[in-house]
Amino acid sequence: MSENPTIGWFEGRVHHYPLRVYYEDTDFSGVVYYANYLKFCERARSSFFRLVGFEHAALWEGDNPIAFAIRKIALDYKKPARIDDSLIVRTSYDRIKGPRLFVSQSVWRGDEELVTAVSEATAISPEGRPRRMPKNMMEALGPYLLPV
Amino acid sequence: MSENPTIGWFEGRVHHYPLRVYYEDTDFSGVVYYANYLKFCERARSSFFRLVGFEHAALWEGDNPIAFAIRKIALDYKKPARIDDSLIVRTSYDRIKGPRLFVSQSVWRGDEELVTAVSEATAISPEGRPRRMPKNMMEALGPYLLPV
């Protein structure tokens, strides 16, 4: 029984982030509201970063402050999730190209794939300009990227 | 000074929905959180429907209850919106094919395009099965679709 919030785990290069569907996630039609999957995906990406050693706050307040902004995302809603569902978000960081990070995610309930999300994030400075990821981040993420 | 909430207006076949950025929409990086544009887009699509004569509640409680679920959406984040910004969401309903509705949206601050969203909605029954839109809805939406 851990006192720490969920951070998920890796299976190979794929991060797994478990989450529960609460009232706040649903809408009157009885299913999870479509925007909330973007929250689930962001929690998973942040947990991926934390697990390999990086926190938003520290990155944002360091000497070369950076944050990650999503530039593009394409979502495919296959099946709806419902209140009380126990879900897993699978995240893989596929490629890095300059300041850009290419991400594949999917939301699962058991062995049912509910939603897929393919996105492109960019590392940015506080002024919003694209910024190369620092070397230690590149090295930490390296083992999780797709083989070239 | 109207007592009614904003419903927007049409310019040709394009619906325009104005909205303000509030605290709730932003995140600690200072800009609008990426999931919240999906809320803006949904407010705009709902207002489009309302302006041509359809309300979610009435559709959902009628004899042939239907709701609209987004099946696919692709977002392109070009520039960030910030607290207090006055934005316009432009929405066009491009095509209907069986139960499917193809939608193009964009979020503007003055003459700057901030975000685009291309989506596919499906009319569904309460059980989640695809359902053709009722005839009166087809007729009401007809004039706003792309010419064939």
Next chain:
Amino acid sequence: MSENPTIGWFEGRVHHYPLRVYYEDTDFSGVVYYANYLKFCERARSSFFRLVGFEHAALWEGDNPIAFAIRKIALDYKKPARIDDSLIVRTSYDRIKGPRLFVSQSVWRGDEELVTAVSEATAISPEGRPRRMPKNMMEALGPYLLPV
């Protein structure tokens, strides 16, 4: 047909802010999720400020940057709001005491009072320390306060 987002209006010292209930506001039980009334209240308070001449962004970036943080709020949920409802948030700024602003709000659907919210806000510096409101703000808010 205004191109500007809703800002509401005053009737005497009471600000009125109209809003629509969208999908995002509801939960699977069919009514507005309880946390979302805090969003409605904040939109109304921000619009009150804007209507008397103050914007968050300008206050936060000025020479003596301030923002408002809610320190206490007590909510009473009397009746639920539902999808498509047209609501009005009534806001009065009752008293100012040093950095503290005492606020009374209520959410109405027609002549039904749905929710009341009594709160205490504090003007704070970016470091989070209480800060007296600037003189021009005191003067602008003066006419809307309860008579002493």
Next chain:
Amino acid sequence: MSENPTIGWFEGRVHHYPLRVYYEDTDFSGVVYYANYLKFCERARSSFFRLVGFEHAALWEGDNPIAFAIRKIALDYKKPARIDDSLIVRTSYDRIKGPRLFVSQSVWRGDEELVTAVSEATAISPEGRPRRMPKNMMEALGPYLLPV
């Protein structure tokens, strides 16, 4: 390394629910947006219920469907939480009186108390009418209530 989402644990009669602060929870002022503590509190109350054997979905779909609606809540914001913070929500179910459940909650970061929330929930039928909690729920909650 559990595959299940966080459900928290009891220390005596007090439920402890750990959570992480993500982007979605913060606003442009750099801290957690005030409405989001209500989400945290609801996640904790739902997890309390789940841990003693009750799920929203099952309660809502059973023979005598009930859900819980918050009727009153009073929040005291003492200190702000920030991005990446690891928080614990402590929840105690103090008393049951007919359909009403009296709840005390607080949000902690280590040994700092950030927010307190005192609320009154009511068990309701799908039509929104107050309904006594079923006997098995009374028995399950009994050991966690304040001694009479």
